[in-house]
Amino acid sequence: MFKTFSLELAGRTLSVDIGRVSAQANGAAFMHYGDTTVLSTATASEKPRDGIDFFPLSVEYEEKLYSVGKIPGGFNKREGKASENAILTSRVIDRPMRPLFPKDYRNDVTLNNLVMSVDPECRPELVAMLGSAIATSISDIPFCGPCATTQIGLVDGAFIVNPNQEQWKNGDLQLTVASTSEKVIMIEAGANEVPEAKMIEAIYMAHEVNQKIIAWINEIVAEVGKAKHEYTSCAIPEEMFAAIKEIVPPVEMEEAVFTDEKQVREENIRKITEKLEEAFADKEDWLPVLGEAVYQYQKKTVRKMILKDQKRPDGRAMNQIRKLAAEVDIIPRVHGSAMFTRGQTQICNVCTLAPLSEVQKIDGLDDNEKAKRYMHHYNFPAYSVGETKVSRGPGRREIGHGALAEKALVAVLPSEEEFPYAIRTVSETFESNGSTSMASTCSSCMSLMAAGVPIKKMVAGISCGLVTGDTDDDFVLLTDIQGLEDFFGDMDFKVTGTEDGITAIQMDIKIHGLTRPIVEGAIARCREARMFIMENCMKPAIAEPRKTVNEYAPKIVQIKIDPEKIGEVVGQRGKTINEIITRTNVKIDITDEGAVSVCGTDAAMMDKAIEMIQTIVTDFEEGQVFKGKVVSIKEFGAFIEFAPGKEGMVHISKISKERIDHVEDVLTLGDEVKVVCLGKDKMGRMGFSIKDCK
Numbered sequence: 001m002f003k004t005f006s007l008e009l010a011g012r013t014l015s016v017d018i019g020r021v022s023a024q025a026n027g028a029a030f031m032h033y034g035d036t037t038v039l040s041t042a043t044a045s046e047k048p049r050d051g052i053d054f055f056p057l058s059v060e061y062e063e064k065l066y067s068v069g070k071i072p073g074g075f076n077k078r079e080g081k082a083s084e085n086a087i088l089t090s091r092v093i094d095r096p097m098r099p100l101f102p103k104d105y106r107n108d109v110t111l112n113n114l115v116m117s118v119d120p121e122c123r124p125e126l127v128a129m130l131g132s133a134i135a136t137s138i139s140d141i142p143f144c145g146p147c148a149t150t151q152i153g154l155v156d157g158a159f160i161v162n163p164n165q166e167q168w169k170n171g172d173l174q175l176t177v178a179s180t181s182e183k184v185i186m187i188e189a190g191a192n193e194v195p196e197a198k199m200i201e202a203i204y205m206a207h208e209v210n211q212k213i214i215a216w217i218n219e220i221v222a223e224v225g226k227a228k229h230e231y232t233s234c235a236i237p238e239e240m241f242a243a244i245k246e247i248v249p250p251v252e253m254e255e256a257v258f259t260d261e262k263q264v265r266e267e268n269i270r271k272i273t274e275k276l277e278e279a280f281a282d283k284e285d286w287l288p289v290l291g292e293a294v295y296q297y298q299k300k301t302v303r304k305m306i307l308k309d310q311k312r313p314d315g316r317a318m319n320q321i322r323k324l325a326a327e328v329d330i331i332p333r334v335h336g337s338a339m340f341t342r343g344q345t346q347i348c349n350v351c352t353l354a355p356l357s358e359v360q361k362i363d364g365l366d367d368n369e370k371a372k373r374y375m376h377h378y379n380f381p382a383y384s385v386g387e388t389k390v391s392r393g394p395g396r397r398e399i400g401h402g403a404l405a406e407k408a409l410v411a412v413l414p415s416e417e418e419f420p421y422a423i424r425t426v427s428e429t430f431e432s433n434g435s436t437s438m439a440s441t442c443s444s445c446m447s448l449m450a451a452g453v454p455i456k457k458m459v460a461g462i463s464c465g466l467v468t469g470d471t472d473d474d475f476v477l478l479t480d481i482q483g484l485e486d487f488f489g490d491m492d493f494k495v496t497g498t499e500d501g502i503t504a505i506q507m508d509i510k511i512h513g514l515t516r517p518i519v520e521g522a523i524a525r526c527r528e529a530r531m532f533i534m535e536n537c538m539k540p541a542i543a544e545p546r547k548t549v550n551e552y553a554p555k556i557v558q559i560k561i562d563p564e565k566i567g568e569v570v571g572q573r574g575k576t577i578n579e580i581i582t583r584t585n586v587k588i589d590i591t592d593e594g595a596v597s598v599c600g601t602d603a604a605m606m607d608k609a610i611e612m613i614q615t616i617v618t619d620f621e622e623g624q625v626f627k628g629k630v631v632s633i634k635e636f637g638a639f640i641e642f643a644p645g646k647e648g649m650v651h652i653s654k655i656s657k658e659r660i661d662h663v664e665d666v667l668t669l670g671d672e673v674k675v676v677c678l679g680k681d682k683m684g685r686m687g688f689s690i691k692d693c694k
Helices: 084-100 124-138 165-170 196-224 238-247 250-257 262-279 287-309 396-410 436-450 483-488 516-541 563-570 572-584 603-617
Strands: 003-009 012-018 027-033 036-048 057-063 107-117 148-155 158-161 173-179 184-194 324-328 336-342 345-354 374-379 422-431 460-468 475-479 491-497 502-509 555-560 587-590 595-600 625-634 637-643 646-651 672-680 686-689
Touching (some): 012 124, 036 124, 057 084, 084 124, 084 173, 084 396, 107 124, 124 148, 124 173, 148 165, 148 196, 173 196, 184 196, 184 516, 196 516, 238 262, 238 287, 250 262, 250 287, 262 287, 262 483, 287 460, 287 475, 287 483, 324 436, 324 516, 345 436, 374 396, 396 491, 422 436, 436 460, 436 491, 460 483, 475 516, 491 516, 563 587, 595 603, 603 637, 637 672
Parallel strands (some): 057 107, 374 422
Antiparallel strands (some): 003 012, 012 027, 036 107, 148 158, 148 173, 184 502, 324 336, 345 422, 460 491, 491 502, 555 595, 587 595, 625 637, 672 686
16 A cells, blocks of 8 residues: 655645555655656665764665656667766755754665656656655654755746746756755756846745655655664763873863864874873773764864853854965966965866857756856865875865866856857865855856956855854854864855855754744855955956966857758868868867857968858859869860859959960869859859959
């Protein structure tokens, strides 16, 4: 027997089948929203994983191309590794769910979401978020939920709850908000300079909708939910904490952690750990968890000093930004480069420009997005934090950070018509001690301007942290958190934007939600910091985009032709366009609308390519003059190629003002000549004259 539960949500029916499929999972929700179908499951191991000091949660979002009636490309014709969208969706599901599991829980948990059908009116990402929450809530896995997620779009100045794919892609806001029954627990946003007040309004509109969904989930749990299972707690024994404090008094730990040098702090903690290892040499059951115990001791120390004594580890004021530095053009010969330093966080960004033919092709579930013109990639090597580790390519964190910085700048990029380039920026993390994604935003903004990309406005980003006490009104906001404050604090609230509004938000927390005063305070604090960074650091380095692209960047000239003439420019099997490319050493892109982009580094060759194209598409009239090459000689005259694939004939009588008996007496194959158009003959062939040219 299975049961179906339904809810009217944003004008469509959301339903879930419980007990219909996947009965062996701890919890399974077969979700339907419109015709979008997602199977969400939650499973947990029976025992905790040995030797770990973290909660091993895995979230998967599987995009199956059969859901949109496609067969995957490639040799194997089956789905490969997760797409960037799938990875980002998994992260958005993970972030609100993770804080709601018990902190001392060490059993492996996997949340899997299988996209089986996609209705363009109902985004599958949202259905997966709701499905994960329902599957976990009805399971026997310990979970302090439920939580719910709502998306808000902004089209023509009006908010739209759970917009369809087209509204989501083309609107001015892409906001995802997750909530518990009391508080906001996760925010993710991309925006077209949405003012702070309007963003807050949208956040709490989503929060209100979430309450309706949570009430519905509670009804489902009450009817079909399982009792939560018992588990082995991995909490540090209280007697161990007491013994540690006897050996390392709180004042000693305060002296160890309160320094603005990360390396000094780590050395201090290493010495304390060695001291405790010697003291607990005979405590075999304590030694395996000593590292976690020292971490918890540091955390309690830092939180107490910030919350009660209003003192940050590096001595800064609560709203003070670390020392800033910025410079451009630090890498020779690239198209644009910039370096942004904030304390011990340092990012170098390099910008590369290319013709539109090099946009990133996307094979995903959304038919509206088949290519991406702007790409931001983020790299986080081990040396940036003083560690040694072989690089295995970008992980989920790197992809997430790159996507956030990319989202931050999309709103200010020029259109393809204004700037017909594909654009890639790469952020290399030279040093990391907190919020490298926001440093990436600042450095990539400057790198774009240095490359001559005419962005509309400058964008900066900053992160705001949080330490909370025992009550909702007992909290401290921290501007520009460093790594230690991120690890030991309760929130990482990242906001990017221009002087006029927000372009992106990403909020991660470790507690069971944020009150409205915290959300509003963090957004206001981030705006204040953004303005300071732009005025005092970025603008002194580069105040506006350069008027021209870098000398090493390809130059692109765009012309418009009649779409009906595209075939003539391309030629049979591409013969004509390839001939132009070979002769001029340029790249040529042609859209279906007839926009032709010519890309190259030699201005003379680019002009020549454009001249050839314009010649091909011209409707010839009598009296027009062309330059051409002799490509064939016959007894009755010569054929002149005046553009790739375009030829006309000069009759022997039209070659010279004096009588000639043989064409070869005057012309040789390959000769460059000037000709005047005489019009078309009865057979529609183009006739030329050499002797009548003035």
